[in-house]
Amino acid sequence: MNVTFPPLIALLLFPGGLFLLASGLVFEYVDRKFIARYQNRIGPRWFQPLADLVKLLAKEEVIPAGTIKGLFIALPIAALAAALTAGLNVPLFGFRPVFSYPGDLIGTLYLLSLMTLCIGLAGANTENRFSIVGATRALTQLFSYEAPFLLALLGPAIALGTWNIGEINQAAGMNLWFILSQPIGFLAALIGLMGKLELPPFDAPEAETEIVAGALTEYSGRGFALFRIGRDVELVIGLTLIASFYLGGFSSPLDFLWKTAVLLLITAALQSLFARLRIDQTVGLWWRVGAILLLVQMLVIIVGSSLAPFVSRLFGG
């Protein structure tokens, strides 16, 4: 849908800002509900994420001794701000991206990984041994999934010859869906998103049974609430990116809803099916399997797209 919004409304209300936060809460609810249904439970009530958020915001924020106070307060804000900024570059709810420039795919991915960097810094900032172990694991995981995730999203971009998210979204609907022509890329992108959000089975950085709550162990109240809502926003943006790249893009809000719901159903199934991987297994999975398969696929795409003109000339195109 080619509707443009006035800049201030787009920034604060719709589709960025407030509406993005609200949809983050809705997506978290749907994710938790799906997992609950997969585990044969009833699951949370519809306002559960909102109640969690308000409760955390109303709680006392303990700033532990031995931390750099300014950094402790600023990191959650930076993480949420980066996630919200990334929301301006993607076709949320099927509308045209609010803000776009050539090559904004790379900028958006950078903004999305700023969240993990902030979590890593937040963990390393405190003196707590559990948060330091969690921060190390979060950053290790960042280095393992980031390159395959980027390669997975670059597949459609190279095949279409543009690195602009809005243009890819439009062009993806006209071609054969990329989930069919690049299935490896689709899987890698989806699993990469799960690694980015530290969802099970990639939740080694916040493994409750080993290291309390990982990098965010010392965060309480406001800071923890901001990190949580930032992660929800990132879930929305990540699903938007994958659905617009691999599921034929969206042209209307309805398209957006059912495509992201299908993706959520798949991620929830993966979350409830698999047990947690050790951090070395996560790294091994990405670099030994994911990256190599993706590089092969990338080679095929580049060779294929450079041979395409010759082939079509050969067959009298």
Added chain:
Amino acid sequence: MNNPIQNVMEKIKTWARTNSPWAIHFNSGSCNGCDIEILATLTPRYDVERFGIKLQGSPRHADVLICTGPVTLQARDRLVRIYEQMPEPKFVVAVGSCSISGGVFDGCYNVVGDISEVIPVNVYVPGCPPRPEAIIYGIEQLLKTLQP
């Protein structure tokens, strides 16, 4: 407190608190019977996520401290420390006979006594061990006391 905006804010806070009690579980010298019942409470069969109850790893994220067992000399400092690490507002639920009175461990050379001798307790859940339904009922009673 008579300011209408503050009243509404208080109502929203109370609503959020009563709908999202995150728990942390601490065993200060119990025989493990109550702990197994608490774990049973968290299984899909009882599905406490319906009420918004979630088990958290870190005391910094939790609202409700679920204690089991009498307090031993060794565990006393740790219990107080965990309690002090929790951010306000915080509540304590004592589960099982031993946490109410010391139970069969009362008077042992290595036992300080019940939980309320060390930290303030909001709700007691009796039983040896109490059934999961009783634990859920106890937390519901705690949430009722929060409402004005």
